[in-house]
Amino acid sequence: MSEKLRERVQQLAAIWGPSGREQRVADALRAMITSYVDEVRSDRFGNLLAVRKGREGGRRVLLSAHMDTPGAIALNVSEKGLIYLAPVGGLKAYHLVGRRVEWGSGATGVLQCEHGDGEVSFKKLFCDIGAASKEEALAKVALGDICTLAGPVEVWGDRLVGPNLDNRLGCAVLLEVAEHLRECPHTVVFAFTSQGEVAPRGAAVAAFGAEPDLALLVDSALSGDQPGVRQVASRLGGGPSLRLKDSGYVAHHGLAERIAAVAEAGAIPLQRAVSPTDSEGRAVVSVGPGVPTAVIDIPVRYQGTGAEMANIRDAHGAADLLLKLLGGSLELG
Structure with missing residues (x-):
């Protein structure tokens, strides 16, 4: 596993950047991703957009993670x-x-x-x-x-413990994908979005500007292996989780099937869960003529506290899954 992913999570989680005040995070992400993509820009909403150009005939994919914290x-x-x-x-x-x-x-x-x-x-x-x-x-x-x-993210074996893992974990996964994405037939728009904690406005703006054929959102979600969360099936260390539904979103069936098939072929553990919390999926799916959308979650215990807990293997699994997905066909049934 790449040590750089763990280090990036710790570095990003330490940056002050609440909803609507994400500029410091965006500046750090710009410096980290510039050498891996063809162009980087910001939009008027405060989203950071980095484009990796693909081949003619490939799909246009939005790969998104919100960068703000509560x-x-x-x-x-x-x-x-x-x-x-x-x-x-x-x-x-x-x-x-x-x-x-x-x-x-x-x-x-x-x-x-x-x-x-x-x-x-x-x-x-x-x-x-x-x-x-x-x-x-x-x-x-x-x-x-x-x-x-405030406070550091500590390393407890495979686990990370500290504030702001939601959703600096997702941002670090996008950086990992950008760094290791080799031959890719598709144009990938990496979107680090604003105001994901208060409303999914940033993701909607990014999707409107990117005009993607499909969207893959990386987020952090409530882990089911903590007291009082019996309705959520995911757990720390079980791999990334495919969000099937939340309060305003249902996964695109064809895209969800493609993700599951890629995970199985690549021997990547993939959990599935229905989330009681909202996501940016509901904002992206209805942009323009509609965008086939899937949300890949990294399970996190104790969200919104100073001691959020995640397993770094789940983040690595999300990055591996996205790299294999982007390296193949994205024609949906």
Whole structure:
């Protein structure tokens, strides 16, 4: 397995880049992917698009992963310098008490909750950046600034543990594919998309501009091998997971069959799951005349926390699957 994939996940997960503020992540991805593709550009929505040209007669494939992470936006500051917040994306307040965060300004802080009846909600959650007054806090964090969970991604054998794995894992998989994609008959548009955590707008914009014949989205999804998630079949270490359905999307049958056949032929473990959470699939599938779309997930435990957990072998499996898929025919039945 490539050590570079693990290193890229760790490097990308450390970059501040909440929904709508992804420029630092995009800059890092641009530097990483430029030597593997024929052109790189950004669109007006904030997506980063890198094109690897194929042969005449090949298909045009959108390979997409959202690059933002969830965060919390500064709403108000108390006279004592405590910053009150609202969520940006899928953070849950009860996961956040005691967690360290980073602001876009570079300020760091810790999240805490007001004492009371034990209920934890964003109405009671605040960030303490060590300021002694409202004026001192506002000199470091302006209203409207966004913080994200901070901390390193640690390596526990095959497992990665830390914040922001969703969906910097997917971005790292796209980089792995770009680096190792050799002879490919198809034109591949690598799209690192904006605002995937708040709504799948970035993926829809990217698909509209790319006009693909089909789309393959790489995302992180709730793993079923954790307490209270009995309805999800996937598990860490079982391989990438083909998303059959979620709240707004159903996999294209022909494309799903092609993915399953390639996985079987290449002896790549492939899980299948129905996800209780949304994905960018629903936005891409209905663009223009319609785009045959599949979502390949990397299972992640404890999503939206400072200790997300994934198995690096599942990410490698996703990259291997995509490389074999792109190297062959993509005519769909």
